[in-house]
Amino acid sequence: MSDLVCPVCGKSNPNTVEVCQYCGASLKRSSAASGTSDLPGWLKDIRKSTNAEPAATPDTTRPAQPIEPAGAKDVPFPDFLAGLSNLSDEEDDESPDWLNNLRGVLPDPPLIYAAPSMPRPAQPPAASTEKPPEQPAAPPAENKVFEQLPAAQPQAEPQTPNTDWLKAFDLPDSSGSVGSDIPDAEIDPAIYADLPDWMASLAGLGGQSTPAQPEPSVFEQSPAPANEPVDWLSSLGGDFTAEDNFATSESSAPVAGETPDWMARMSSSQAESGTVQNQPEPDWLASLSSSAVESGGMPGAKEDLQSSALLGSDDWSGLRGSTPGVFDASEGNNPNPGVSALDETPDWITNLQGSDPVSYEPDTKGGSSPAVSPFGELPDWMTNLRDPAATLEKPDWLANLNSSTPDQTSSANIPQAAETPVTPLENDNSAWLANLGGSALDYKAPVSGQTLESGQPAPFADQPDWLSSLQNSQDASFGDNPKQNQPESHETSFRDEVPDWLTSLQGISTPVDSVPAQAQPEPQSISDWKSAPSVPDEALKPNEPQTQNQPFEPEDLEGFSIPGGTGELPDWLARVSQATAVENKPVQGQVPAATAPKTPRQQANESGQSMIGTGQPVRSEVPGLASESGNDQNIDSIFSMETPDWLSNFLPAASQPVSAPSEKDSTPNDLPAAELPSWVQALRPMESVVEETSDNDEPQNVENEGPLAGLRSVLPTQPGLTVAKAPRAYANELLINETQHAQSALLENLINSEKNPQLLPKRPKVSRIQPVRWTIAAVLLLVVFIFAGLGSNVFPSPATPGETSAVGMFLNTVGNLPDNAPVLVIMDYQPGFAGEMESALGPVLENLMNKKARLAFVSTSPVGGLMADRLLSKFSTSYSYQIGQQYVKLGYLPGGAGGIKVFADQPATTLGQDTRSGNLWDTPVLKDVTINSVTSLANFAAVIVATDNPDIGRLWIEQAQPVLGAKPMLMVVSAQAEPMIQPYFQSGQISGLVTGMEGGLLYESALGKSGQARTYWDAYSAALLVAELIIIIGGFWSLRAGLRARRAGQEQDEV
Amino acid sequence: MLSTISQTDLITGFLSFLFTLLILSYMVGDNPAFRMAVHIFTGVSAGYIVLVAFQAVVNMFAPLINGSSPDRFLLIFPLILSLLLFGKTSSRFEWMGRPVVAFMVGVGTAAVIGGAVLGTLFPQIMAASSMFDLHKTTGPVNAAGSLTAGVLVLIGTIVTLIYFQFTLFGKNKVTGKRGKLIGFISLIGQIFIVITLGVIFSGVLSAALAALVDRINSLILFIDHLLAFIA
Secondary structure: OOOEEOOOOOOEEOOOOOEOOOOOOEHHHHHHHOOOOOOOHHHHHHHHHHHHOOOOOOOOOOOOOOOOOHHHOOOOOOHHHHHHHHHHHHOHHHOOHHHHHHHHHOOOHHHHHOOOOOOOOOOHHHHHHOOOOOOOOOOOHHHHHHHHHHHHOOOHHHHOOOOHHHHHHHHHHHHHHHHOOOOHHHOOHHHHOOOOHHHHHHHHHHHHHOOOOOOOOHHHHOOOOOOOOOHHHHHHHOOOOHHHHHHHHHOOOOHHHHOOHHHHHHHHHHHHHOOOOOOOOOHHHHHHHHHHHHHHOOHHHHHHHHHHHHOOOOOOHHHHHHHHHHHHHHHOOOOOHHHHOOEOOOHHHHHHHHHHHHHHHHHHHOOEOOOOOOHHHOOHHHHHHHOHHHHHHOOHHHHHHHHHHHHHHHOOOHHHHHOOOOHHHHOOOOHHHHHHHHHHHHHHOOOOHHHHHHOOOEOOOOOOHHHHHHHHHHHHHHOOOOOOOOOHHHHHHHHHHOOHHHHHHHHHHOOOOOOOOOOEOOOOOOOHHHHOOOOOHHHHOOOOOOOOOOOOOHHHHEOOOOOOOHHHOOHHHHHHHHHHHHHHHHHHHHOOOOOOOOOHHHHHHHHOOOOOOOOOHHHHHOHHHHOOOHHHHHHHHHHOOOOOHHHHHHHHHHOOOOOOOOOOOOOOOOOOOOOOOHHHHHHOOOHHHHHHHHHOOOOOOEOOOOOOOOOEOOOOOOOOOOOOOOOOOOOOOOOOOHHHHHHHHHHHHHHHHHHOOOOOOOOOOOOOOHHHHHHHHHHHHHHHHHHHHHOOOOOOOOOOOOOOOHHHHHHHHHHHOOOOOEEEEEEEOOHHHHHHHHHHHHHHHHHHHHOOOEEEEEEOOOOHHHHHHHHHHHHOOOOOOOEOOOEEEEEEOOOHHHHHHHHHHOHHHHOOEEOOOEEHHHOOOOOOOEEOOEEOHHHOOEEEEEEOOHHHHHHHHHHHHHHHOOOOEEEEEOOOOHHHHHHHHHHOOOOEEEEHHHHHHHHHHHHOOOOHHHHHHHHHHHHHHHHHHHHHHHHHHHHHHHHHHHHHHHHHHHO | OHHHOOHHHHHHHHHHHHHHHHHHHHHHOOOHHHHHHHHHHHHHHHHHHHHHHHHHHHHHOOHHHHOOHHHHHHHHHHHHHHHHHHHHHOOOOHHHHHHHHHHHHHHHHHHHHHHHHHHHHHHHHHHHHHOOOOOOOOOHHHHHHHHHHHHHHHHHHHHHHHHOOOOOOOOHHHHOOOOHHHHHHHHHHHHHHHHHHHHHHHHHHHHHHHHHHHHHHHHHHHHHHHHHHHO
């Protein structure tokens, strides 16, 4: 049986009723409203799995918490948290690895809060009852905080927006410290039964070790607006904007009215029931709640709480639920303790609340709480955490963290650390958590009227529970800081961006010592877990007036660092930190130190960029900015629809806007070496170049984005900056005179004429008149055949040659030769002219043979000797001339004119040396040639040159005739050579000349013999006659054709 | 005569007849028979010439064997020059034959020029001038004839030489044409040249007709011999 929380009044009603017993509101609709319609999918799944099982199965192993009402167990969980609570019990082992690992490396709470003499966490009674000796027996921190609240910062209340949930968290602590009506014994240690060990240890140790220090309650100072719900929760709650929340807080409207129905119902049901539900809740939640209660009394509890709130965690609702319980107990002024906080918290959170007094009791009373959670039921690792001896096994960095926390509480820096504003709690509030805060406020309203009027919900909506517990415990350490009355608006900006869980971790691990005296700006885009510890010191300073709307300045984050550095962090966390550091480095440089930093939203508003991509929707939830940008809050609420907290918390770190780092901030000490690619580094200008360029008057633009970020004047600011000069005009015409122009034209024409092919004149076609040719040939052949075949003497022989004629003189010369005289016959005619030559030379030789002349044949032609043999053969029958006896063949005389010259000068040395026959000059034929051992042509009686070539005859005349002297040189030549040789006869150089057929016939005629010449004479004469006729006919034919052609041309010209 | 024709004469007569017909086939145009006959004549003539030339060169150096010592000594230089002349067959040793060729060209040119000047130019000049020597003539007719012949020869010689004068002077350079006088003289020179060429052509024609008659006569003789041989 679970009670129903009235969405209107927030009171718990029995499950059976449909109408609120207090206000008469319908409970059905609110129950339905808190259904699964607006829940994330993962929560729906959880609910489904939970509903399948008996959700209301009582946990028998868990003792009932004293502060819980009797019917608390029967009060059903809120729908979506119910599944979580069940799963936490059943699926404790299914916690993620990182969480498990985190458990092992979590800082040991005893080291943080407890003294070395702190008992083992496994002994809750002793641990809870014992009080660290070094911790003063002061009232709980929350008590002091709430006592100082009115005086600490009353004026900052209206200005500093506060998240209601955080306030709700702080209020119980404060109330518990001030004067909790809840006895310590009411805190049921059984709530630690189901908590994780480590969480339980945190709770127990925190309660033991953290001394109760006066801590200014931020919730009282600030209006505690619950106007910044977690996105998805905001979506569940409708258009839940910061502005609305802020207005709501100012109007002191019930927080439950602004919270989602389901949450409001939850709170109301819990409030009405007045009992802490004993629903099966996770062990870790239970322990966390107890630890939160315990830490609430410690000096650093408040600070831890604040730091956790700064980180904007959402998921620590259980812890917060427990916190009101503490608040209720401590405040004591709550007129309706059963309704204040517990009525709006889920059951399981209410159970946690029941544990708060347990953890709180030793703080408030300064002794160990007997109601400490049963550590015997804690897991081992949690037990180890509780066990001081287990701290020996902690990592160093955890040890440093733990050790640093007491230091900060006791050191002089604590006040500075206490200056950490608590305001960021407003930023990450979720609606339901805000309701929780509202419930707490409702409970606290009698104590602090301002706070009640503000009605701000607690802002711890974005933080996991376990981390919130850590924060809570850390807040206990911060609670010692009296200077925590700082406005919270300074830290809202960066707290929004910090992941919850990591923020909580940082809240634990961040030592206050590391906070520099003067806070330096830190980029807002810094990752959450790193940004969390970087709480500005100035913000931590108490009583320092700060404007409510002043956004968070990144400079405030500088100086914060994780103690021990990353080397002491776990590997994964160190990697994350390194990566985050790399990402943050340029971001740090973005914010100029001299200028007032601007929030990302402001930058976005200026640049017109959307904040969606920047992942900073949370910043719009800053209450201080709510009044300035109400529209942005609406947009943020839209963007935050259906976004889980854990996912939305990742957004800022995932997409941080990158701005150009300033040179002032980008000092080598602040920035690590850039991991730009080598090629990009190569492109980066050298400093000298940069300086030079910076000196130029030209505007230099600094690249803001991309790999060229930080470079100046890499790209031209304007495309056409280069001075565009008009091209110089050049004349297209050449300055030339007339002559040059004419010459160029001539050359151009000449070149062009070469390109044009010139047609060659047609070759006149010579028509072959084959019939005419054949006719001429036939006529000649016929004539020759007729006259040669017939052997006629039709044509008479020419008349006897005259004495002065060439043939006559030849006859006389030969006639004058003595008998048996050596005669040199030069046979230089070709076989083709044999017929003519033989006709002419034959009678001469016959005449010589008649005189028994000794013939020596020599020839300048290779065939001369052959012709001699042929001619002699014709007379062989008539004359018995034998070679070597009557005639000799001296052979071939080579060398042309020279040979003839040599032969004429030295005939014996030139020719006549035969290897076979010996020296021919010694033969009887030539025996008279060599006179006195001198062989000379002049020794021959006559030299007869028979040739058909006038040149050969001329050579012999020119070369040999001078040598002959008085000796006659006779020539027998062809008819074609006669015109050339005739002058030599006229000149007297030759003594006689017989020319061709006619000369031979004359010679025969003179001799009175009929020889070959006569045989051929008729045929020759007839052929010659025909030839002459043909030539004449041909001449006339050609003349006639020419006349016709000319006449035709004239006619064409006339036409 | 026909009875004395031997078989050798018949074979040679047949070959003469055959090749004569092949050559005469050119009347109808270029034909393989004509080309074959030409090739055969060319080949046979070349072979015969090589043998004759080799025999003549070898015989030229016969005194080295059977000659006297002075003859042998004198033949050393022609022998060396002949051997060097073989260097012309190789591009590498071509330079070796250059002096020999130069020597032969020089000697031949000198012989031609000397022979032309002494054997043609001066005698012809003397012969031409002798025509005007009336003292050498016997009788006025011969003198007139000789003088006329001499004048014609002189005119013919002058006008022929003037015809080959192509250099222009004066205003003829502009027109590019000969003057009327030179043109007329050139024309007379052309006539002398044409008559000379006509005489030469008539001699060639008469030589050709004599050869034709010889060939036709040879054919007729072969046929006569053939018929006689057959009979």
